[in-house]
Amino acid sequence: LEELARTLARQVTLNIAPLMRSETPDENRINAVLRQLTQESRILDAGVYDEQGDLITRAGESVNVRDRLALDGKKAGSYFNQQIVEPIQGKNGPLGYLRLTLDTHTLATEAKQVDNTTNILRLMLLLSLAIGVVLTRTLLQGKRTRWQQSPFLLTASKPVPEEEEREEKE
Numbered sequence: 001l002e003e004l005a006r007t008l009a010r011q012v013t014l015n016i017a018p019l020m021r022s023e024t025p026d027e028n029r030i031n032a033v034l035r036q037l038t039q040e041s042r043i044l045d046a047g048v049y050d051e052q053g054d055l056i057t058r059a060g061e062s063v064n065v066r067d068r069l070a071l072d073g074k075k076a077g078s079y080f081n082q083q084i085v086e087p088i089q090g091k092n093g094p095l096g097y098l099r100l101t102l103d104t105h106t107l108a109t110e111a112k113q114v115d116n117t118t119n120i121l122r123l124m125l126l127l128s129l130a131i132g133v134v135l136t137r138t139l140l141q142g143k144r145t146r147w148q149q150s151p152f153l154l155t156a157s158k159p160v161p162e163e164e165e166r167e168e169k170e
Contacts, residue, residue, distance in 0.1 A: 002082070005102055009086035012037060013098050016048060017088050020095040025050070027057045034059035037100075044081065044101040048088070051096055060101070081105075 015033055019026045034046045038060035045060030082102040087094040
């Protein structure tokens with residue numbers, strides 16, 4: 001997940017870099033990119049900072065960075081948030097920085113749901129196998145089968161007496 005998020009952050013910085021090269025960065029276009037990034041996704045908020053660390057623009061949930069990271073020790077939900085900071089590279093060094101906040105709690109919840117569903121499917125498969133065995137035994141209880149003469153069994157060379165022969169012996 002982290003590798004995928006870092007790749008996404010690098011791609012976004014490549015899109016934002018041309019907008020940051022001038023004296024005054026194009027805040028409207030940068031904000032449009034960030035809004036598109038944070039709209040209905042696992043990215044809670046995104047912000048672009050200049051090379052001194054001053055905020056240029058941000059999008060997503062309007063939560064203070066200190067609160068998001070629980071730097072004051074007040075928020076337990078920060079354990080499910082992951083911050084990614086990626087430099088926006090220019091020719092002579094970084095032009096600024098992109099900060100993304102990922103929601104990792106929902107991913108853990110969805111992974112649990114997948115595990116539960118997989119376990120239920122396994123149980124259903126075993127149950128259907130058991131029902132098949134019971135149904136087969138019930139339906140074929142009075143019938144005579146020749147499965148004993150299969151060429152893959154060690155008993156294949158022994159002849160199986162027919163039903164009439166068995167009844168005559170009794």
